[in-house]
Amino acid sequence: MRQPCVLLKYGELALKGRNRGRFEQQLLDNVRRSVAGLGPGVRVRRRRGVIVLSAPGRPGLHAELVARAREVIGVSVVQPALRVDRTPEAAAAAAVELARGARPDRSVPRFAVRARRRQKDFPLTSGELAALIGAEIGTELGWPVDLSTPDVEVAVEVDRREIFVAVERHHGRGGLPVGCSGRALALLSGGYDSPVAAHRAMRRGLACDFVHFTGAPLTGPSSAYKAYALVRRLARYQGEGRLWLIPLGHAQRELALVGAGSLHVVAQRRLMVRAADRLARRHGAQALVTGDSLGQVSSQTLSNLATVEDVATLPLLRPLLAWDKEEIMAEARRLGTAEISRLPDEDCCTLLAPRRVATRTTPGSLARLEQRLDVEATVENLLTKARLLHVAPEEEDVQDDAAGLADDIPARGDDADAPSAVAAS
Ligand code: ATP
Ligand code: MG
16 A cells, blocks of 8 residues: 555644544534545545545645645644555655655755654554664665754654655644634625634634625625625635625615714724624624724724624624734735735725714713614614625635626616615615
8 A cells, every 4th residue: 555645633732621522523524625626536534633635546636635734724734645554664665755755955864753653552662663764764865864953854653554654744724623613703894804803713713604784875886796705715714604795875874864973983883793793693603703903093992992892792802903904914915815805995984984083982972872863773674684695615616606696786876676785775
């Protein structure tokens, strides 16, 4: 047996205690989902502390398996490896082959062999096995051993039915498997911050649903398209995502009519949070996530954050609270959301909002303003107009709601009574 495969490992620290089984099962499910689009022949096996990916008979897929494994949240190390018979000779032959192909910088590289037995019933100890393989590499390739700073490191792992040998080692995404912490509803604007915030939530094990408020019917569909594209990109990291589109335009006009003035932006944020909170409860999410960063803009002073949070009944999580804008931008570029966030749109937040934003608000002052509208009816009305889209990950060539979206979002000025994602009723 000589089978190329990919080993996926997860951080031991995260695995203390009773959560281990759930963590491992969730990760296994997520890995399966991430390779499901690659067609038949991909195998996902579970060993103690390791997930093993292979595609027997489809060697062309190997690089793609490595790439996908590196994207799965919860995987901390990815090692392309050879799976061989459970004998010292087979392990030594594989080690020589992989070491020879390793191409280190130095012409006569120094190497080390690190052997481990996950199953202890092997005839050699780890030390004996490493010595035997080391001697073989020394003889075949003429390389000297250096156990402290080797150029090439050969990892040998004895399992119950096979031995895995690897020389390459890549960092994975790390974090906790998406889903093992529960479900959250992320408030997604068209900006740079909220997609990064949602990704941070995913990295702590939260599966995310999304809600985006558009300015419809006062604005066109561009922000809905952006939200859709962002969810599609983020779905790479967690699989299909649900996106609710809610037209906020009428409610914004009401706020302007009752004279919200400098409280407009905070009042509008409270409406969003109220609607999102109710939506989350109806659809099984246990928390809300926003892209707020303390002090980034005037709507995000501590008192404004507190005034907005006041209307949430679920925990309101702000993963970027202490991040600088530059850090957020760098992460957005790394995730591939920056190129979408950069696109122009008609942001509902600036619609009808006066230039001056109150930086010190209290729940009381907002409650007084809100008495001038029927908040309960306004929120219910928003939820009635919510339109749900199921969004599949970007790279997968599967049918989803994208085609329907194009048909359903009317250009501004179109018949507002037509059934649509963003036109108000
Ligand atoms: P972002 O870059 O995410 O737009 P921002 O720095 O522009 O954030 P704000 O516009 O004050 O900040 O929004 C703060 C947070 O409120 C956003 O990160 C997002 O979670 C939520 N939010 C703002 N506008 C919308 C919207 N139209 N739909 C859904 N959520 C929104
Ligand atoms: Mg914004």
